[in-house]
Amino acid sequence: MQNYLDFEKSLAELEGKAEELRALARQDPEMDISEEAERLDHRASEMLRDLYAKLTPWQKCQVARHPSRPHTLHYVERLFNEWTPLAGDRNFAEDHAVIGGLARFEDRPVVVIGHEKGTDTKSRIERNFGMARPEGYRKAVRLMQMADRFGLPVITLVDTPGAYPGKGAEERGQAEAIARSTEMCLKLGAPIVSVVIGEGGSGGAVAFATADRVAMLEHAVYSVISPEGCASILWKNAEKMKEAAAALRLTAQDLLQLKVIDRVIEEPVGGAQRDPKEAISRVGRAISDMLGGLDGMSRDDLRAARRRKFIEMGRVGLA
């Protein structure tokens, strides 16, 4: 069962009709509906292609948050072998909003870190909807330090609405934890590549995405604040999120132009949620390519180039 977004209403009707027709045909084998069903399918796939070819920034936010979109664990399952999850910040707790561990990518051992949103009500609650607490960032720092010691590349997958704004999180130093994670990304003497697979929410995202190479899925978003948050502050009206989404320039396409990210990974027609397998393998190819481009760089070269990249950001604007 497809999960439709509000702007996919006509598409839902069309696909629903085609589905109904097929159901009828199953009950009555005498009925010849193949032509009609084909016609409907064709119209639906055209509509899907057109819709996704010109998503507005707000629609992209909706797609990026789509519940059926593949999440970090789906990527881990398909892209890595010998997945060895590692837990805990060695200080306070294990944060289930952040997964991390060792794995083999193609032929090389790597460290994987990513936000995990969960896939059903139970796991979403357990994962705190991908909103990390300080322990998540501290675990990430610990794993990056390990990667640094053993010279293992780090792959981060970013998918979070933002760091968790909770009482305990603040008391235990959410700000400091994020700052240390960003700092560790910069200190790392091994390659680090990052893919924003869904939502890149503010400081909670940058703490993992301060990388040598950053890619975004075609309909992913990456922003300093959620459109709703921005609308309620600047427009004094959270309903203005469409305007805010457009003004924030949070799409992969705009971020590429701003040189904040290095590449956009094309999604299957209708978004990653329509064909998770294909989306995941495209991300895998991008990671392979990005890591390959960093091969042979020394620790010092990596760090210096990473630094330079961020220092130079902001020289290009958008019209």
Added chain:
Amino acid sequence: MNWITDFVTPKVKSLFSKREMPENLWVKCESCSQMLFHRELAENLQVCPSCGFHMAIIPRDRFRGLFDGGVFVEIDVPEPLADPLQFRDEKRYSDRIRDARRKTNEKDAMLVAHGQIFGLNTVAAAMDFAFMGGSMGMGVGNALLKAAETAVAQHAPLVVFASAGGARMQEGILSLMQMPRTTIAVEMVHEQGLPFIVVLTNPTTGGVTASFAMLGDVHIAEPDALICFAGPRVIEQTIREKLPEGFQRAEYLLDHGMIDQVIPRGRQREELGQLLRLLLKEPPMVRADLPAPEPEPEAAPEPEPAEATDTQPEPPSPDAVEPEKGAQA
């Protein structure tokens, strides 16, 4: 009364020369409601003499209170691209920036200067809450990078006074990118074995707290300053419960291990002086080295003209202290 108060007294005129003279020369303390004469408040570095409440202070006044003789040299900050996203909400960003510049007479929300603290050459950067809520965008990032470069070039420690309502949303993702950029600035200072000290002032929130402001060798906070990542309102909306008294205030953070000391503004100069000397293995401060309470103009170190901009430090001029002059509405 300490040395700072005595010394700052003659400089009242310059304190008010840069920004609009308030219509009403009496300021009501937000905390105790006491009516305070603006001059008295300025002498006390914008701290209420009656209840100790710390009000916002502009970077130039901070620098005057921080550096020996109130003398400092402002360091030019490379200007970023104007309005990189062509951002517009109900107002254009370019108009907001223009208004903020007009109101504050500053280019952006962070100023950088160098001078001496008890004879020790120091670079300082201070945020200006009056400039779009001290929000961090490219201008602030550039300022901190410049401050770090200057500290490295002069082999001097860096002290940052943080104050921020959040990110400069109008610069979108580029404001977020100031988190790594300012972190790089901290790294540059640390790599040279130089101290990076943060003074957290009211309020320090969001991306500023979650980047350079939490990466200091030492974290000092002003009393009762709000210091947080997510603001109390956002948290209350998320967890749907009332937060405890004093939550996210300086003293609360001290109890939770996030800062080293809470130090009132009037004592910061001396505490910083001592701290920097200890970290740099310099001999103790010698009080006799201090300029006299009424220093001669030549007591001020020569400003370096190459870097000086509009902040030619004025020697204290006796006519500035005339109360009736100060009292003109």
